[in-house]
Amino acid sequence: MSTQETVRRKAGSVEETALRIEPEKAEQLVDALNTDLAATYVLYHQVKKHHWNVEGAEFLELHEYLGEVTADLEVAADEIAERAQAIGGVPLSGGATYEEHAPIEPEDDDVYDIRTSLQNNIDAMGTMIESMRDHIALANELGDYTTEELLREHLATVEEHAHHFEHYLEDDTLVLDSATR
Numbered sequence: 001m002s003t004q005e006t007v008r009r010k011a012g013s014v015e016e017t018a019l020r021i022e023p024e025k026a027e028q029l030v031d032a033l034n035t036d037l038a039a040t041y042v043l044y045h046q047v048k049k050h051h052w053n054v055e056g057a058e059f060l061e062l063h064e065y066l067g068e069v070t071a072d073l074e075v076a077a078d079e080i081a082e083r084a085q086a087i088g089g090v091p092l093s094g095g096a097t098y099e100e101h102a103p104i105e106p107e108d109d110d111v112y113d114i115r116t117s118l119q120n121n122i123d124a125m126g127t128m129i130e131s132m133r134d135h136i137a138l139a140n141e142l143g144d145y146t147t148e149e150l151l152r153e154h155l156a157t158v159e160e161h162a163h164h165f166e167h168y169l170e171d172d173t174l175v176l177d178s179a180t181r
Contacts, residue, residue: 014088021087025142030089032135036151037080037092038101039128044073045095046107046124050117062114062168069121069161076154083150103131118165125162129155 009015014026021029051066081091092101099106104124112120132155139148 009090011090011092013090017086017088019087021142021144023088025144026088029087029139029142029144029147030084032138033080033084033087033089033147034092035101035103036128036132036135036154037077037084038098039104039124039131040073040077040080040154041095041098042102042104042106043121043124043128044070044077047073047121049107049111050114050121053111054114054117056114058114058168065164072157072161076157079150080154083147087144087147103127115169118168122162122165122169125158125165129158129162132158 014023014030016023016026047066048070051063051070054062054066056062084091092098104127107117107120107124132151136148136151136155139145139151
């Protein structure tokens with residue numbers, strides 16, 4: 001086992017890269033990307049909890065869909081972290097760090113009915129969507145069109161999932177609850 005303990009890059013630092021983004025701009029962009037990374041992972045863990053705990057007549061469809069949502073969030077987190085690194089930053093890592101830097105509050109550890117769970121996801125996604133829109137505008141303003149495009153792609157996916165969650169919460173269903181039988 002290696003005993004080498006050389007820190008190659010300090011967390012929170014930004015260095016110049018071949019992409020030639022000015023250090024002041026890179027710092028702002030890395031901060032924005034790390035905020036989106038944190039939000040993505042906080043949401044990922046919340047949706048994953050719902051994926052594990054969903055029950056009821058629509059279990060299988062919701063279980064599979066929530067799995068798709070977490071897969072999309074995992075891809076987004078990876079691409080956001082890699083972009084932060086590419087422009088000279090150090091991506092955030094670790095659950096407590098993500099919760100500290102995310103603009104969304106994670107749901108507590110309790111298990112809720114699926115309607116409450118989906119509504120909690122919509123609320124978190126709404127905050128995340130607003131944050132990502134601000135960061136897209138920032139990337140555009142700073143001339144980092146690659147970061148802008150990356151965030152646009154992930155924003156579109158989060159918006160699509162939020163819209164699908166809205167559909168699941170509509171009151172028109174073929175499943176009758178015990179009160180209507």
